[in-house]
Amino acid sequence: MSEVLVLADHAGGEVKKVTHELLTAARRLGDPAAVVVGTSGAGEKVAASVNTSGAATVYAAESDEVDDYLVTPAVDVLAALVERTSPAAVLIPASVDGKEIAGRLAVRLGSGLLSEVVDLDSAGVASHSLFGGSYEATATVATGTPVISVLPGSVEVASAEGAAAVEAVEVPAQDAATAARVTARQPVEAGDRPELTEANVVVSGGRGVGSAESFAVVEKLADSLGAAVGASRAAVDSGYYPHQFQVGQTGKTVSPQLYLALGISGAIQHRAGMQTSKTIVAVNKDAEAPIFEIADFGVVGDLFQVAPQLTEEIGKRQG
């Protein structure tokens, strides 16, 4: 069987869940190999995690330079590996960086590109969710080695043993004259909450929350459920919550087991980022709010009454 290259999403060797999801999907197409682009030691760390997801090989592309450049080190590494191993496909997380890596790789290889795939079968047929979950399509790659970006949270992880044998590969030198150099980084505070796109439960607040301080109500409920916190664009634009937590058409796409919307009207662009959630619960003062059209359980009421009671009740159950 041919290899399937999976670009590992990791921070300093700490593997993100999406890496396991991609390795799970990759096993349907061939022998999965994780590709780690990072600084010294990242490959070994990733290998110690992805052996549970059936990775036979871990290609470790380590260099002190990788963090100084955007996107291109990963593109260079993947392009060289494709040349060498002729894989059945290359799977890349559909994160901000991942989508750009996939795009550039497809251009460089002259390959067909499938973007933001939500499922993949053994024949290489990929499923897409379009226009914010209101449309579905399937597609295949017609030209070259398929380059496929997969939306985090869409493939269920199934474990399998893998040798995860580490093999060092080169990171081609970057051309400082034409490349963009990263001169400073302010990483986001990781915090204790799960990542928005990885969480099983998401609690989001909208303009109805009314202020940055009041978002504590949303956070408390989220923490009682072990959930991630999200926000509508109106809440972000009003300065109640940071941008990286925006859910919707131009924010994150989430598809958790449970989505709780507090003080969110449910505009079509917000729904576009969350309507494929398995169960939706909404709390809104306005009985006519469109969010109720897609809510499995809706409460017409004041979120400042309902949410704290909900938090307390969950606390009681957990004893």
Add this chain to the structure above:
Amino acid sequence: MNIVVLVKQVPDTWSERKLSGSDHTLDRASADAVLDEINERAVEEALLAKEAHGGEVTAVCMGPERANEAIRKALSMGADKAVHLQDEGLHGSDAVATARALAAAIGTVESVDLVVAGNESTDGRSGAVPAMLAELLGWAQLTHARKVTSDGSAVTVERETDAGVATVEANLPAVVSVTEKINEPRYPSFKGIMAAKKKPVSVLSLADAGIDAGAVGLANAGSQVVSSAPAPPKEAGQKVTDEGNGGVQVVEFLSGQKLV
């Protein structure tokens, strides 16, 4: 500083969007078409750069004839001229072919220093065209910018992603893409709307732009859509009015669903 701003006409996110049953391409007739909101921000950023450094702003758009409405909007906001790549042969082009075609169209504009694009379109959401253009042009990519500054020979951006904020620098020429938090786009003034009618728009065919017809369009796409259909609509469930025990009722519902 000569700036190209990439503008795309998309179905309005407020209207019902679908693919056409016959060839699974975007059904442009079914929805209202607008200049993608993110591209208004790209135009604004291009105009700010021109105001700081002089030069010209050229709007470049690939799309069917009616996309000239989107081009007019960019011109009425203040862009100086436009290139409209428009050819039947482009119908159904995938993201890779779109990037190639746009690179060719940009190549027809004289001495470009900076390309400004949106970070992601609301219809295709490939979120990769700007990066692909950087690959094709051999220029630096400074994407997902929430802030752009330039001294006329180099450009610096604050790139905002899940990982945090990175400061990124490169020499010009370069490709920049902007996020929706970067600015508030100006409204076209009446004067701007009148002036736009007289601004030059050069309409290019594939041959005009020097693009190989065998490299673009549905038949030559590197990926092929096999099937498409509307998703089954989500139905509304139970709705209660809070009478003091709304929170308890939610927990009862969640417990019934085995979610708590």
